[in-house]
Each structure stands twice: as structure tokens, then as C-alpha cells.
């Protein structure tokens with residue numbers, strides 16, 4: 001069925017705000033899912049900078065959108081414009097999904113949820129496990145906060161000495177002091193290679209949540225050589241272009257389970273889709289169509 005035939009007077013609109021927006025895979029992913037399930041929804045992307053965001057949210061409220069996604073640079077700016085935040089969004093300080101619950105706008109962060117659903121899809125149970133996490137930007141913060149919510153025992157965060165290092169420290173304070181639960185967070189400088197090697201050796205999972213491995217840093221990895229890895233270590237990367245980063249290549253040569261960022265991208269969308277429609281996204285169908 002064409003979208004034209006599908007849209008009628010009852011069609012519900014789901015939005016996406018970001019700039020730039022043209023490259024986003026979300027409109028295709030959600031619209032093909034609505035079509036596949038015969039749901040009367042449509043997903044539209046809107047080019048929105050931070051200056052316009054308040055007006056846009058007011059407009060979305062007035063039009064009674066069922067929900068919307070929020071991407072860069074709006075993910076933090078949106079916080080005070082919403083009525084309620086989940087713990088994942090509040091502690092991460094960022095929202096990527098909004099649900100309009102009878103006029104109340106609730107902010108979620110499904111990036112972290114998506115990452116852990118992707119691990120679950122790969123039969124990985126993270127409860128009681130130790131993770132070494134590289135990075136403290138948007139993706140890494142969502143993963144660190146969700147790790148604590150998922151029952152991860154310990155998380156060692158490494159960041160290079162740049163403007164994100166403070167955020168790495170801040171994420172550690174949030175996990176250790178503000179969040180309930182027993183997760184312990186440690187913070188180290190990425191330049192401290194001795195500690196990085198030791199922490200990887202003591203971890204169950206190694207996660208790259210930096211852009212190292214994708215353009216313009218394609219072919220690079222923050223782990224210098226495969227001898228730092230061992231077959232029982234699970235190695236994951238948030239990067240999905242290329243599908244196999246240098247880190248994942250190394251992991252495969254050692255015999256590690258290696259997981260790229262496609263699952264995180266897909267499952268963050270699936271979690272949002274469920275919030276808006278109350279139905280599961282047809283994930284296998286989307287995978288076959290898109291990847």
C-alpha cells in the first residue's frame with residue numbers, strides 16, 4: 001500500500017527533530033514498520049535547531065502528536081520543555097524519545113535501552129558483569145547510565161583528556177552517588193594504557209562508544225593490539241559504518257563475540273516504537289529491508 005492510500009483523517013503523526021536530519025534512518029525504519037503492521041501512523045523528520053525547539057515542542061503539543069524522536073543538537077536542550085523524565089533520561093541528561101501520554105510529554109532515553117537490548121538479542125546477560133566503556137559522549141553516557149539500571153556490577157569508564165573527561169567523571173559520580181543499586185563506576189584517562197589493559201583483562205565486556213573506527217577515524221582502534229583481548233571477552237562497538245570496525249576485526253581474530261552498533265540503532269527505534277504504538281516493531285522485517 002502506498003503512504004498516500006494509507007493516510008486519512010485519523011492518521012497519527014510521530015515527529016523527529018534534529019539538524020542536520022537528511023541522513024537519518026529513522027523515518028524509513030518507522031514508516032516501513034507502520035506499513036507492515038497496518039498501523040495508522042506516519043513518521044516525519046523536521047529540521048530543528050535549538051533556537052526553534054521550544055516553538056516546535058509547543059506546536060507538537062498543540063497538534064497532539066503521539067510522540068517524537070529527538071536527535072542532535074536537541075537531545076539535552078529538550079529536557080526543561082518536557083513534563084516528566086524517566087530515570088534513564090534524567091541521569092543521562094539527554095532525551096531521544098518523547099511519548100505524549102494524554103497531554104503529558106514524557107522524555108525517555110532509548111539509546112542505552114537499545115544498546116542493552118542488542119546485547120540481549122545476542123544472548124548476553126549483563127547482570128553482575130563488569131564492563132570497560134570507552135567514551136563519555138552522548139552514546140557512552142546513555143550506555144553507562146543504562147548499565148547501572150540493568151544491574152551491571154562494575155563499569156570502568158575511560159576517556160581521553162578532552163572536553164568529555166569531566167563528563168566521564170560526572171557519570172561516575174551519578175552512578176556511585178545518585179543512582180540506586182549496587183553498580184560501582186570507576187573513571188580513568190584513556191592515556192593510562194597500563195590501567196586500560198588491566199581493566200579490559202578484568203572485564204566481561206569491552207564497549208567502544210567513541211567515534212574511533214568510523215570516518216574520519218576508520219581503520220583505527222583504541223585497543224593497540226589483539227593480545228589485549230581474550231576469547232571469553234565480549235567486544236562491542238556503537239559504530240555501525242563500517243559494520244566491522246578495526247576493533248571488531250581484532251576481536252574476531254581472537255575469537256571474541258563481536259557486536260557492532262546496528263543492533264543499538266535498531267533496538268533504540270524498536271523501544272520508541274513500542275512506547276508510541278503499544279506494539280512490537282517487526283524487527284526482523286526491518287533488518288531484512290534495511291541492512
Ligand code: NAD
Nearest residue numbers: 135136137138139140160164209210211238239261264265
Ligand atoms: P560525542 O561527540 O557525544 O562523544 C564523542 C566521544 O568520543 C567522547 O567521549 C570523545 O572523548 C571520544 N573521542 C572522539 N575522538 C576520539 C579519539 N580520537 N580518541 C579517543 N576518544 C575520542 O559523540 P556520540 O554522539 O556519543 O557518538 C559517538 C559514536 O557513537 C559515533 O560514532 C556515533 O555514530 C555512534 N553512535 C551510535 C549509535 C547507535 O545507535 N549505534 C547511537 C549514537 C551514536
